[in-house]
Amino acid sequence: MATQHDDRPDFTPYPGPSGGWGSVKSLADIIPREKNPVETGKELLRQNKHDGFACVSCAWAKPHPPHPAEFCENGAKATAWEITSQRVTPDFFRAHTLTALREWSDYRLEEAGRLTHPMRYDRATDKYVTATWDEAFAAIGAKLKGYDPRQVVFYASGRASLETSYLYQLMARMYGNQNLPDSSNMCHESTSVGLKAAIGVPVGTTRLDDFDTTDCILHFGQNVATNSPRMLHQLRSVRKRDVPIIVFNPLKERGLERFTDPQNPIEMATGKETQIATQYLQVKAGGDLAAMMGMAKWLIEHDRVDAAFIAEHTHDYDAFAAKARATGWDEIERESGLARAEIERAAETYAGAKAAMAIYGMGLTQHVKGVDNVRMLVNLLLLRGNIGKPGAGPCPVRGHSNVQGQRTVGITEKTELAPVDKLKERYGFEPPTQKGLDTVEACGGVIDGTVKAFVSLGGNFVRAAPETRLLEEGWAGLDLSVQIATKLNRSHLIPAAGETWLLPCLGRIERDLQAAGAQMVTVEDSTSVIHPSVGKVDPASPYLLSEPAIVAGIAKATLPPNPAVPWDEWVGDYALVRDEIAAVFPHFFARFNERLKEPGGFWKGNKAANREWDTPTGKAEFVIPDVLNATGFADAGGRFRLLTVRSNDQFNTTVYGYSDRFRGINGTRQVVLMNRADMDALGVTQGQKVTLAGDADDNMDRRVAGLMAVAYDVPPGCVVGYYPECNPLIALAHHAEESHVPAAKSVPVRIVAGG
Structure with a gap:
């Protein structure tokens, strides 16, 4: 693993799954580097346990009873990073x-x-x-x-x-x-605003037990292997039950493709992998609104909605249904970047499930229409009565612990x-x-x-x-x-x-006397x-x-x-x-102090999970989006949609090293991932240094130079760069309309030759 910037970066594709020996090797690098291996090893056994400490990395749920090693690669890195001897x-x-x-x-x-x-x-x-x-x-x-x-x-x-x-x-x-x-x-402010308006609570309604009973998972804009790797255990269990997982994400992320459980000796010895996504749709950045509208259109036109639930628990369905019927497939395909047949297949799979969960991350929230994205996701769930019953509901994946x-x-x-x-x-x-x-x-x-x-x-x-x-x-x-x-x-x-x-x-892992x-x-x-x-x-x-x-x-x-x-x-x-x-x-x-004794923690409760809707109408609300492009800007010649991402070797702004193993990028973070056809059209060659220039309508000069162009499997018209290195390209005014979340998943940029 490369741990520092290298003048000779390597862009060799990674052939392995998420998890597996790659995770083990990654930990073998960082733990000695932080020069406190004995203490780190002891603490990892306490991580995410009821009598231990809550991981300082992500906020994913902690099962009870826990796995013997209830930590992931990035969580272990965070622990080693915090209790370093340096x-x-x-x-x-x-x-x-x-x-x-x-x-x-x-x-x-x-x-x-x-x-x-x-x-x-x-x-x-x-x-x-x-x-x-x-x-x-x-x-x-x-x-x-x-x-x-x-x-x-x-x-x-x-x-x-x-x-x-x-x-x-x-x-x-x-x-x-x-x-x-x-x-x-x-x-996730787009979640807080969107869910609150739609179902009366600002948070998701699902719990870990829902993974045991769900019949289908829709997964939008969330890179599980990098941002919440412990969730892979739940996704693996779901797939072992032959439950479909439909992924909407611009990039092919390894954790959403295949996974080897590092805690399973047979899988580690044999190299056995679990396929995660049963259908993978590479939607354009900002195209999720259109994809979800396409699914809703199919469900409504094929009478695959839960009419009884809609009548009893929702408001404004007729207006939304009319909008869905009136929306043409040409617009849906153009804005989503997906073929009609792909969207219809996803909708039919979803319609066949008695209970479905919708997992999502900042791929939905960090757009100008981020709140509309969240509310359209709720629309999909409401159409099939998938809120307030086991195995169903929205599952926003939070970042900080x-x-x-x-x-x-x-x-x-x-x-x-x-x-x-x-x-x-x-x-x-x-x-x-x-x-x-x-x-x-x-x-x-x-x-x-x-x-x-x-x-x-x-x-x-x-x-x-x-x-x-x-x-x-x-x-x-x-x-x-x-x-x-x-x-x-x-x-x-x-x-x-x-x-x-x-x-x-003091850090959370340290004794607080x-x-x-x-x-x-x-x-x-x-x-x-x-x-x-x-x-x-x-x-x-x-x-x-x-x-x-x-x-x-x-x-x-x-x-x-x-x-x-x-x-x-x-x-x-x-x-x-x-x-x-x-x-x-x-x-x-x-009874806060008393309830903390409950093994596995206590649930604080959720009205919407009980189908109690704290909204002005007392019902769950459908919303009618005014556009199907969530980016907030129009496509134009030479304009690209930049989405910013984390590497496998970081958590938010904390960089643990220079290895983005799953994407095959090692030794540097100064890259821009591009579609090969877009590179050819611009005359950009592999490894050539280019500049990304902001293309907002305010005439401000925003640039990030010295980025190496790397051919990658991204939708045409989209480019990818690392957060926070690309933050200088995001105009302050480029944010979600209602929630003010910076729209970092669809930033208008141009490619300028020369670094």
């Missing part, structure tokens, strides 16, 4: 200016190791220098007291626990704003989703009711200067967000930047014009199950504080004392925080 000490910062560190790659920055001391940026030397926690909290509090609350952003990356998240949102609202953007705004849970306990910019009345009653303050800034709006505020201070609870915001060049320029004009983190990343290297603080925290003893935290997975998590590894440094302690430290230094808000007591015993959560969210968290 350290970024004050000596490191004495040796490196921020100007010099900005020349380092993302991989090299995080590979340097765990942060060990609170640090303050010193402009005179262009270096971070050590500070005490008291100095940090006092300085940050003094700064925050001087702003109009509307000028401050409190960002959360999606990995913080329920306990930390609850304290964080309470601090922000007591401060006076709801500027609480989080990583949901960048990925607690991003769904953060929303559950109040990390939201929207007043209607926050328990402001209960917060007022319990803590005796007047919570803000003005809508706060989401991620796109926060970026706009940084760029135009209306945001003065940015507090980041984890994450790598500058690197993860769109409009990179302008965002970096605006970031340098902030008056205050506070970064709570475990490792160094690019967002830490752009100092604010005023003060910049780097505050190192407080006044009441060793502490447990909790997270919520993609299926709305709440899990305990206990860290046991020795902290990377004696100078680290827990995330709750850091949030409380900032709050105490900033806010006036409130006898109803005992920050120190809460930090001393997280069970008390859980009591607060239970009091404010009793419908989800009644």
